[in-house]
Amino acid sequence: MQRLARLGIFLAVWEAIGRWQLIGSGALPPPSAILVQFWADRAVYPAHVWATFWPAGIGFLIGDAAAILLAIAFVLVPVLERLLRGFNIAIFAIPPITLSPLLVVAFQGTTPQIVLAAVTVYFPTMIATLIGLREIDPRFADIIRAYGGGTFTILWRVRLRAALPSIMTGLRIAAPSAVLGAILAEFGSGSRWGLGSFLLGSMGQANPARLWGIGLCATALAACGYLVFSLLGALAAPGTAATTMAIRRDPAAEGGKTQGPLVVRLALMLASFLMPFLLWQGVLDLLQISPVIARGPLGVWRVLVTGFDAADERAALVAALEQSVPVSILGMAIGIGGAFVLALVTVVRPAVGRALMPPSLLLQTMPLVALTPLVVLVLGRGLTATLTIVFAVTFFPAFLVMAQGMANTPRAARDVIQVYGGGALQQIWLVGLPSSIPYLFAAARLVAPSALLGVITAEWLATGYGLGNLLNEARGELDYGMIWAVAFASVAVSVIFYLLVQAAETLINRRFFG
Amino acid sequence: MSSGTAPEGIRIVGATKSFKLDGAPFLALQSTDLAVAQGQLVAVIGPSGCGKSTLLRLIAGLEPADGGDILVDGWTPAEAARRGVLGIAFQDPALLPWRSVLANIALPLQVLGRNVAEAKGRIAELIALVGLRGFETARPSQLSGGMRQRVAIARALVTEPSVLLLDEPFGALDQILRRNMNLELQRIWMRQRSTTLLVTHGIDEALFLADRVIVMQARPGRIAASIDVAFPRPRPLSLFSAPEFAALTAQVADALHTGEG
Numbered sequence: 001m002q003r004l005a006r007l008g009i010f011l012a013v014w015e016a017i018g019r020w021q022l023i024g025s026g027a028l029p030p031p032s033a034i035l036v037q038f039w040a041d042r043a044v045y046p047a048h049v050w051a052t053f054w055p056a057g058i059g060f061l062i063g064d065a066a067a068i069l070l071a072i073a074f075v076l077v078p079v080l081e082r083l084l085r086g087f088n089i090a091i092f093a094i095p096p097i098t099l100s101p102l103l104v105v106a107f108q109g110t111t112p113q114i115v116l117a118a119v120t121v122y123f124p125t126m127i128a129t130l131i132g133l134r135e136i137d138p139r140f141a142d143i144i145r146a147y148g149g150g151t152f153t154i155l156w157r158v159r160l161r162a163a164l165p166s167i168m169t170g171l172r173i174a175a176p177s178a179v180l181g182a183i184l185a186e187f188g189s190g191s192r193w194g195l196g197s198f199l200l201g202s203m204g205q206a207n208p209a210r211l212w213g214i215g216l217c218a219t220a221l222a223a224c225g226y227l228v229f230s231l232l233g234a235l236a237a238p239g240t241a242a243t244t245m246a247i248r249r250d251p252a253a254e255g256g257k258t259q260g261p262l263v264v265r266l267a268l269m270l271a272s273f274l275m276p277f278l279l280w281q282g283v284l285d286l287l288q289i290s291p292v293i294a295r296g297p298l299g300v301w302r303v304l305v306t307g308f309d310a311a312d313e314r315a316a317l318v319a320a321l322e323q324s325v326p327v328s329i330l331g332m333a334i335g336i337g338g339a340f341v342l343a344l345v346t347v348v349r350p351a352v353g354r355a356l357m358p359p360s361l362l363l364q365t366m367p368l369v370a371l372t373p374l375v376v377l378v379l380g381r382g383l384t385a386t387l388t389i390v391f392a393v394t395f396f397p398a399f400l401v402m403a404q405g406m407a408n409t410p411r412a413a414r415d416v417i418q419v420y421g422g423g424a425l426q427q428i429w430l431v432g433l434p435s436s437i438p439y440l441f442a443a444a445r446l447v448a449p450s451a452l453l454g455v456i457t458a459e460w461l462a463t464g465y466g467l468g469n470l471l472n473e474a475r476g477e478l479d480y481g482m483i484w485a486v487a488f489a490s491v492a493v494s495v496i497f498y499l500l501v502q503a504a505e506t507l508i509n510r511r512f513f514g
Numbered sequence: 515m516s517s518g519t520a521p522e523g524i525r526i527v528g529a530t531k532s533f534k535l536d537g538a539p540f541l542a543l544q545s546t547d548l549a550v551a552q553g554q555l556v557a558v559i560g561p562s563g564c565g566k567s568t569l570l571r572l573i574a575g576l577e578p579a580d581g582g583d584i585l586v587d588g589w590t591p592a593e594a595a596r597r598g599v600l601g602i603a604f605q606d607p608a609l610l611p612w613r614s615v616l617a618n619i620a621l622p623l624q625v626l627g628r629n630v631a632e633a634k635g636r637i638a639e640l641i642a643l644v645g646l647r648g649f650e651t652a653r654p655s656q657l658s659g660g661m662r663q664r665v666a667i668a669r670a671l672v673t674e675p676s677v678l679l680l681d682e683p684f685g686a687l688d689q690i691l692r693r694n695m696n697l698e699l700q701r702i703w704m705r706q707r708s709t710t711l712l713v714t715h716g717i718d719e720a721l722f723l724a725d726r727v728i729v730m731q732a733r734p735g736r737i738a739a740s741i742d743v744a745f746p747r748p749r750p751l752s753l754f755s756a757p758e759f760a761a762l763t764a765q766v767a768d769a770l771h772t773g774e775g
Contacts, residue, residue, distance in 0.1 A: 139608035146574045147625040147673070148596030157625065161612055 027378040029209040034216065037209035044198070045217065051193035053221060055110040056182035059117025060225075064125045064174060066118070068167065071129035075159065076151060079268070081130075086272040087279055092123040093494035095453035096184045097369075097460065097468075098487040101475040104189045105483075106289050113185040113194070120181035121174035128170025132163030168233030175225025180367040183218060187460070188475055195221070196370060200461075203373050215371045226365040295484040303481035313482060316470060317489055324455050324466035325493060327383070331390025332451040336398045336443055338391070340436070343402035347414070347432035348424040353403050360396045360403075368392050369450075369457045376462040386458040386465075393450040398443035405439030406432065441505035448497045452490060523709045524550040524573060524677060528582035531568050541734035542568045545582065548728065548737065552676075555703060555710040557720035558728045559766065565735020566713045570681050573711065574602055586677050587709075594677070598626045601675030601708065605682040607666035609654040615641065616650045619669045626673065633672065640668040643702060660691045667699065671706065678708040682715065696722050697751060704747060717766050718754055721745075729769040739769035 011031055017023055018030025029037075038045075074081035081088075096116050103112035133155075140158045149157070186196030195218045202210050281296040295303065304314050346353030372389055379385040413431045422430065459468025467486055474482035531543040543565040550556045558566045571577045572584055575591030586594035594600055601622075609618045619637050620630045641647055644664035654662055663683060670678060683699075684692045696719055703710060703723075714720050720727045721743055729739040743762065745753060753759050 137608060139604055139606055140610060142571075142574075142576050142604070143602065143608055143621070143669075144625055145576055146595055146600055146602040146679075147598065147622045148592075149625040153625055157621070158610065161610075 023378060027208055029212060033209045034212045037207070038213040038217075041210065041213065047193050048195050048198045048214075049217065049221065051110075051191075051197075052113075052179065052182050052186070052195045052218070055113035055185075056117045056178040058110075059114040059119075059181060060121050060174065060178040062114065063118030063121035063178070064171060067122045067125035067170070067174075068129050071126050071133060072155070074130055075133045076155065082268045083271055083275060086274075087276045088123065088126065089495055089498055090276040090491055091119060093449045093491055093498055094119065094487075095449060095456050095490050095494065096120050096181050097187065097453060097457050098471060098490045100185050101188050101471060101483050102487060103185060105293050105478075105480065106287070112189060113182040116185040117178040117181035120177040124173040124177065125167070125170040128166050128173070129163060132166025132170075133159045135166075136162045164236040165233055168229055168236055172226055172229035172233060175229055176222035176365040176367060179218065179222040179225065180370055183367055183370040184457070187457075188472070199370070199373055203461075208377055211374055211377060215374045218370060219366045222367050223362070223365045293480050295481060299481070300484050300488050303485050307481070313485060316482070317485055320467045320470040320486070321489060321493065324452070324459065324468070327386055327466070328390060328451045328455045331387045331455065332394050332444075332447060334387065335391045335394030335451070336440070336447065339395050339399035339402055339443065340440055342399055343406055343436060343439075344428050344432050346403050347406055347436075348427050356399070357403065360399055363392070364396045364400065369454050372454075372457050372461050376458070381462045381464075383463075386455055386463055389458050390451050390454040393454045394447040397450070398447050401443040401446060402436055402439040405442070406436050437508060438505070441501055441508070444501045445498055445505070448501065449494045452494050452497075456490065522587045522676065523552040523554065524548070524711065525585045526569075526573070526582065527584075529569075529572055529579045529584055530581045531565070531572060531577065531579055543572070544734040544736040546735075546737055550709055550711060552709050553707045554725050555712065555723060556726045556728060557712045557714055557724035558730060559714055559717060559720045560730030560735075560738075560770065561732050562715075563735070564730040564732040566730050567681055568735065569730075570679050570711060570713050573677075574600060574679050596626075598622070598628070598673045599675060599677055601670035601673060601678045603663075603666045603670040603680050603683045605685040607654070607662040609662055609665055609669075611654050614651045614653060615646060615657070615665050618654070618665055619672050622669060622673050628673075636674075637668075637672060640671055643671075643705075644668045644698070660687055660695065663687060663695065664698070667702070671702065671708075674706070675708055678703075678706075678710040680710065680712045682713055684719065685715065692716070692719065693751060693754070699723060700748060717763050717770075718759075721759060721762055721766065722749060722753060727766055729766060738772070741766060741769065 014028075015030040015032060018028055018033060022028075070084070074084075096119060099116055099119065100112065103115050106112075107115065136158055140162070141154050144154045144157060183194070183196035183199075186194040187200060189197070191197055195214055199211065199214045199218070202214065277297040281298075284294045284296050287294075291299070302310075304310055304317065307313065342352070342356070346356075369389065372385075375389050375392075376385050379388055413435075414427050417427050417430055455466065456468040456471065459466045460472045461468075463469070467490060471483065471486045473479075474486060526546060526548040528545045528547065529543065530541075530545050532539045532541045534540070546565075546569065548556075548569075558569065560566050568577065572579050573586060573591060575595045584591055587599050589597060589599060610621065613621070616637060619640060620633070623630050623633055638650075641650060644667055646661060646664060646668070649657065649661065654665070657665070663686075667683065670680070680699075684695045687695060700723060712720070712723060724743050727741045727743060728737055729741065730736065731738040741762070745759075
């Protein structure tokens with residue numbers, strides 16, 4: 001009842017703001033106007049929704065099947081995970097929008113959408129499955145082995161079933177990502193149908209109500225996917241949680257760590273580094289895409305280093321990077337910083353966390369980046385719009401990671417401070433801050449690619465700046481070399497950032513947390 | 515080695531095991547000899563880090579020994595596990611949370627590739643034996659700690675193992691429940707007469723159940739003493755307060771404390 005009342009107030013305020021055009025002189029239309037426009041457009045919506053949903057669904061199935069099968073392979077053959085580590089990080093770090101123009105020139109029809117959806121769902125599902133398969137109670141494995149069962153029996157009787165709730169969590173995050181991927185592939189595809197095409201096509205029409213209708217529709221589609229897998233996850237969960245705590249950790253859970261002599265470790269590291277490039281070239285060879293369009297690692301090297309106008313290309317790329325990277329870092333710092341402060345507050349005021357958790361979960365399912373046109377509509381085409389998008393895509397996931405992490409810190413630790421008369425600030429300083437550091441790093445690693453994605457998308461669609469603009473121009477001029485170069489540079493920046501954060505994390509964890 | 519014709523029971527000759535602890539090798543078990551005759555119940559007791567659980571894990575084939583020979587009914591541990599010679603229960607019941615009581619007890623049969631349908635009668639009998647009739651379809655999360663532990667005992671018995679390995683099976687239970695479980699274990703064991711190795715840190719539990727108590731010492735893990743326990747069976751709960759029980763308790767305690775400096 002109270003929730004309904006709150007929703008009512010929210011809608012009433014929105015209606016009032018819209019009616020009297022309080023924001024961006026009509027950029028935020030009232031809900032009633034959005035509904036009216038939605039009704040007027042009712043004939044075209046089914047085709048647009050279907051054109052996004054169908055490829056998103058196919059990509060979701062393909063990407064998740066690959067993710068689950070590879071996660072199983074990583075558990076059975078841990079060295080395989082070491083070999084594909086570079087590949088996994090690269091897939092995680094790819095800002096999907098940079099792949100969009102490449103896919104559009106290389107494939108026809110819905111294939112770019114399917115591929116991009118599959119690429120965006122792969123990482124969350126793979127990592128969730130891997131964690132679920134690995135983090136089993138080690139005594140379950142002991143029981144199986146005492147009756148002569150081996151790796152496969154443990155996988156079949158224990159790991160797969162135990163991983164089910166974790167897999168569902170992965171799919172829950174992957175489902176909205178698939179929608180986002182399909183929409184991003186529509187940007188620049190020139191195709192007529194799909195919510196992304198509809199959104200882009202409606203940008204210049206001075207019809208904010210229609211833009212908002214499309215945005216809300218895309219959000220609803222993504223949220224549906226999230227809800228379906230939340231429900232399935234709830235079905236898989238009851239009675240699955242172990243009834244007692246395991247003292248010993250399953251050694252297979254440490255599978256990611258390398259052992260053995262230094263030579264072997266270095267060889268693995270090198271192989272893991274080369275693997276993404278080999279796979280890149282391998283996929284191009286396999287698909288036999290015209291070498292004019294498709295550039296392998298050597299092709300990009302030629303564009304940027306040995307080509308006859310390499311210096312110009314390099315200069316353009318560096319200039320774009322100089323514009324995009326600082327904005328990404330600034331926006332991300334604001335997003336993570338805000339989330340960090342708020343998460344600290346939840347340590348002493350848990351009620352704040354409980355109130356913010358549901359809307360954060362909901363906003364995380366929004367294909368925010370795909371809604372860039374809405375943000376531009378409200379905030380214009382300047383730096384504020386870009387920073388807002390980056391803030392929005394980094395704040396909520398970062399807050400969720402940190403708040404959930406801090407909820408795990410033992411209450412007793414704070415109680416000790418309180419017993420000796422320590423106030424809220426001392427509790428934050430002595431307990432909240434130290435225990436949140438690991439989660440701060442985890443959040444930074446998690447949201448870095450999203451930040452870059454947000455910046456590039458905003459630059460492409462609105463500001464005409466940086467990497468996004470360079471990508472868009474190269475696309476317009478059919479400068480395939482430059483498209484590949486921008487995509488490569490974006491992934492490289494993202495991976496470098498990921499590795500830097502990880503190195504800092506390892507250093508700090510070793511220093512302060514043994 | 516695994517001829518299957520050697521004397522039955524457990525025979526250990528010169529078994530050693532070391533682990534890496536923070537990069538440095540740590541001798542968990544010094545060269546150890548131990549023989550448990552068929553149908554004997556031997557309790558192993560000692561301070562933490564004395565290698566008693568390591569010993570049990572070596573016999574179960576859960577860890578490979580660094581050296582020495584271990585024969586279980588004449589088989590190597592791995593071979594014995596494959597043949598379904600072993601039954602095992604740990605301090606934690608380690609029940610699969612998504613399986614019912616019935617399905618948890620049937621797990622070893624499935625792993626061994628035996629016919630579960632044929633064993634229906636035996637499983638029902640075991641459920642009755644551990645006093646869980648009416649809970650066949652319950653999930654572990656719906657049971658109390660003591661009930662879960664009894665499911666784990668039933669699971670350990672379902673394959674009719676000739677060798678039973680129990681690693682502090684009642685360690686997590688309170689004293690009252692523990693004594694009752696000791697009584698029940700004796701009753702069950704007297705019907706099956708499996709060769710049994712019981713790892714425990716309760717002197718009274720060891721003396722109440724065992725034919726022989728092995729006392730181990732830490733750093734490095736080794737066998738320090740072997741004490742025969744000759745009380746007639748079935749042993750009643752009143753034995754816990756008998757003077758001869760107290761005398762033997764003192765003897766075991768002495769063996770535990772010598773060598774500790």
